[in-house]
Ligand code: SF4
């Protein structure tokens with residue numbers, strides 16, 4: 473039965489909606505004793521999961537019950553922030569009769585939604601260095617992903633995405649949109665925006681600048697933050713690598729503050745960003761010693777935004793080093809299994825309110841209610857690699873008429889992959905090895 477359910481989840485194209493897009497069928501094809509639902513949504517301004525937990529509490533709990541059966545887990549924990557009061561109330565009611573599903577209420581700190589931090593908060597378990605929650609007997613699953621799993625088990629594929637549009641827009645809002653909708657169309661619906669602006673995709677901490685407004689929404693798009701062009705956040709994200717490196721070499725005073733607030737260090741991992749910075753500053757060769765700590769970085773950005781008073785970016789240094797190490801065939805040498813977090817971890821948690829101020833986003837830290845209006849884009853551009861693994865292979869051609877939910881690109885057999893489905897009714901106007909574009913039916917019928 474589990475195998476049939478896993479096949480349904482794969483066929484429906486479910487991937488992690490809150491991260492890199494790892495195929496969920498693979499994640500759930502495991503035996504664990506606890507499943508933790510990640511409802512922390514710790515990136516400032518994003519408002520998807522907290523609203524879904526309120527509006528879809530019953531279905532979420534039902535879906536979690538199915539996931540417990542699939543993985544053989546004896547219990548489920550929904551971890552969310554205490555401040556999401558509407559969701560807490562709805563979920564308390566929904567889990568009441570289950571006996572095996574409980575809530576874990578979190579303080580408002582960053583990065584509560586890092587899956588290793590979340591697992592520690594919910595269960596006290598620490599994932600081994602370089603490991604996964606699975607290595608600590610757990611699956612951690614995002615709220616929206618879990619809802620997609622519930623739909624998949626009913627035979628409904630992933631064709632839509634919840635996206636918060638926030639920042640300098642007239643109406644901050646959370647849309648449910650067909651996959652493949654362009655950023656441009658989403659911004660148009662959120663009302664007037666500044667003449668000169670930048671858009672950050674994802675959260676302000678870990679997101680990146682959108683360089684083309686025709687970029688489509690994918691299965692992992694969670695938020696679009698519009699900011700005036702002179703805001704400090706886009707400027708930070710656009711700093712050239714050569715400049716980042718030069719400043720790291722010349723400015724770092726080894727104060728160690730970045731390490732003191734690093735969430736992975738605080739879990740007992742040997743991630744000490746100040747040592748990576750020291751190694752960079754000393755210009756030693758890039759494949760040994762402290763450089764390799766980069767493998768343990770989760771790219772949360774806390775060291776840059778909150779830790780370093782000198783405006784340095786250990787997170788970016790780590791990201792670049794990790795790429796170099798992997799390209800050089802270096803394997804992660806860190807395999808410890810810490811049993812205890814750092815003793816004063818509690819005191820070093822980063823309050824989100826202060827983080828928002830550091831990011832200069834106070835004015836934009838407002839609700840972004842779910843829109844009840846159905847969103848009908850003029851066209852949908854569906855990328856074939858919206859997931860980690862092998863891209864899906866087109867099974868339609870230019871001119872074909874397709875209906876929403878139909879498979880238009882399939883997962884190559886024997887690979888880590890999921891199919892891509894049409895997200896609107898319409899006609900295929902182009903097919904390449906990167907994407908399939910569908911024009912809305914209404915448009916070509918008129
Ligand atoms: S980004 Fe910085 S704070 Fe976050 S895990 Fe990496 S080194 Fe630590």
Ligand code: SF4
Nearest residue numbers: 724725727728730780
């Ligand atoms: S906080 Fe900044 S200056 Fe201090 S050690 Fe870290 S990178 Fe260097």
